[in-house]
Amino acid sequence: MTSTVITQIPAPAHWIDGRPVPGDSGDIEVIDPATGRSFAAVPAGTAADVDAAVGAARKAFRGWAATDLAERVAVVRRIADELDHRSQEIAATITAELGSPIAESRIAQAGMPVALARAFADIAEDFPWEQRVGNSLVVREPLGVVGAITPWNFPLNQVMSKVAPGLLAGNTMVVKPSEITPLTARILAEAAATAGLPDGVLNIVHGVGAAVGAAITSHPDVDMVAFTGSTAVGKHVAASAADTVKRVSLELGGKSASVILEDADLPTAVAQSLASAWFNNGQVCAAWTRLLVPAARQSEVLDLLVTAAQHYHVGDPTDEATRLGPLVSEAQRRRVEAYVERGIADGATLVMGGPHRPEGLKTGAYIRPTIFADVDPDSVIAQDEIFGPVLSVIPYADEEQAVEIANNSVYGLHGAVFGRQDRALAVARRLRTGQVDVNGGQYNLLAPFGGYKQSGNGGREFGRFSLEENLETKAIQL
Ligand code: NDP
Numbered sequence: 001m002t003s004t005v006i007t008q009i010p011a012p013a014h015w016i017d018g019r020p021v022p023g024d025s026g027d028i029e030v031i032d033p034a035t036g037r038s039f040a041a042v043p044a045g046t047a048a049d050v051d052a053a054v055g056a057a058r059k060a061f062r063g064w065a066a067t068d069l070a071e072r073v074a075v076v077r078r079i080a081d082e083l084d085h086r087s088q089e090i091a092a093t094i095t096a097e098l099g100s101p102i103a104e105s106r107i108a109q110a111g112m113p114v115a116l117a118r119a120f121a122d123i124a125e126d127f128p129w130e131q132r133v134g135n136s137l138v139v140r141e142p143l144g145v146v147g148a149i150t151p152w153n154f155p156l157n158q159v160m161s162k163v164a165p166g167l168l169a170g171n172t173m174v175v176k177p178s179e180i181t182p183l184t185a186r187i188l189a190e191a192a193a194t195a196g197l198p199d200g201v202l203n204i205v206h207g208v209g210a211a212v213g214a215a216i217t218s219h220p221d222v223d224m225v226a227f228t229g230s231t232a233v234g235k236h237v238a239a240s241a242a243d244t245v246k247r248v249s250l251e252l253g254g255k256s257a258s259v260i261l262e263d264a265d266l267p268t269a270v271a272q273s274l275a276s277a278w279f280n281n282g283q284v285c286a287a288w289t290r291l292l293v294p295a296a297r298q299s300e301v302l303d304l305l306v307t308a309a310q311h312y313h314v315g316d317p318t319d320e321a322t323r324l325g326p327l328v329s330e331a332q333r334r335r336v337e338a339y340v341e342r343g344i345a346d347g348a349t350l351v352m353g354g355p356h357r358p359e360g361l362k363t364g365a366y367i368r369p370t371i372f373a374d375v376d377p378d379s380v381i382a383q384d385e386i387f388g389p390v391l392s393v394i395p396y397a398d399e400e401q402a403v404e405i406a407n408n409s410v411y412g413l414h415g416a417v418f419g420r421q422d423r424a425l426a427v428a429r430r431l432r433t434g435q436v437d438v439n440g441g442q443y444n445l446l447a448p449f450g451g452y453k454q455s456g457n458g459g460r461e462f463g464r465f466s467l468e469e470n471l472e473t474k475a476i477q478l
Contacts, residue, residue: 018199045207060200078195142170144223254413261419269418282389336388412452
């Protein structure tokens with residue numbers, strides 16, 4: 001069955017000071033990666049557009065920062081409700097621009113931002129906005145104008161993970177969504193207007209990172225940059241923001257390990273690990289792309305993996321039965337394909353998949369989901385973030401070596417351990433990574449999310465941790 005939701009796409013425009021503003025430097029086409037066809041466009045923003053948006057945000061800051069918390073909470077809840085009403089449209093739009101399977105888009109791409117906004121609203125109500133510390137009154141205050149720069153893999157959720165805590169903190173925002181998947185930022189802006197958010201509090205400027213992103217990170221009137229994206233670009237962002245001593249929050253890449261211990265429930269561990277590696281077509285920063293298995297059990301694990309992989313039907317992302325759609329773009333398809341070729345050249349065992357398109361899919365950014373075994377933990381495919389459905393199975397001799405291999409990465413974002421609970425927890429404690437799921441522990445919106453090492457710069461998103469990042473702290477001695 002094919003999804004029938006048709007999206008209505010407005011004329012290309014930024015959103016500045018509460019209204020759509022057309023650009024004057026040409027447009028950037030939005031491509032459906034399943035067909036390669038352009039189906040929408042956004043303006044190619046400039047530094048002047050950023051300047052206008054920052055000006056609007058600065059003007060709105062005093063009023064918004066002075067609102068009661070209850071009012072900010074109510075507005076964010078109304079935004080969530082409005083997005084909930086438009087969830088079918090959001091899911092269809094993201095499937096069209098990103099290629100995520102429609103069934104997944106409904107839950108993860110459209111549902112998660114709504115859940116996130118509601119969770120943040122609850123957290124803000126319980127947050128310790130003021131505390132006594134001895135003779136000091138410690139108060140948390142809005143920070144100012146926040147520039148948010150986001151990637152393409154969860155277009156609305158990445159934006160919401162910055163906008164909801166920012167608004168609740170009393171900040172005003174200038175958002176640059178990825179120009180590859182920019183369309184739901186407009187839906188968010190409209191939802192915010194319908195929800196009664198004052199003009200200028202939330203501004204969207206479209207365009208490429210080198211122009212719009214760079215103008216935000218260097219703007220003297222932006223107080224904080226909240227960035228999610230690759231480690232390479234994150235380094236530029238930090239360097240550019242240093243000149244004006246902005247607060248910088250960096251959520252960067254990952255190469256996470258799922259460690260299967262000797263006493264794990266193998267079928268469960270394998271199914272969950274594969275689901276993590278291939279979720280959102282393998283384009284997830286927290287994906288468990290390295291599967292560490294006891295060497296003596298590798299062939300058993302591979303049999304289970306190949307059986308589980310049969311359920312991942314590759315095809316048209318608007319089809320309800322599809323589990324893997326195209327990658328986000330032809331450029332990404334070529335990049336992932338090059339990694340698969342590199343894995344073969346470097347001597348890993350190709351268990352399934354491989355370079356080239358899946359049979360019957362001659363156009364579109366489709367790639368064959370791929371599993372490698374006997375992967376050298378130091379090899380390129382075990383070290384680089386591939387961002388596609390490519391799983392590397394790495395055998396280990398003993399638990400000590402498993403921990404060593406899991407930590408053998410410049411990244412430290414996420415991970416998993418499967419095995420007897422106490423033993424798995426002990427291994428989880430030894431992983432140098434910001435989150436670890438033990439035996440399939442559930443995703444928790446209230447838990448801090450962020451990375452060790454080059455996966456981040458120490459800050460954490462989600463829960464009260466995001467609010468803290470968006471606030472200044474003042475001590476008043478009494
Ligand atoms: P990029 O780092 O390429 O881009 C992220 C954003 O930064 C885009 O909006 C991009 O614009 C912009 N940008 C590019 N250059 C600059 C610049 N010089 N100054 C300011 N902004 C700039 O990441 P992708 O969009 O390719 O997303 C994939 C990456 O994101 C992966 O590495 C993934 O791990 C990471 N990611 C991290 C997450 C986390 O929470 N830790 C979550 C999800 C993804 P443009 O598109 O024009 O380049």
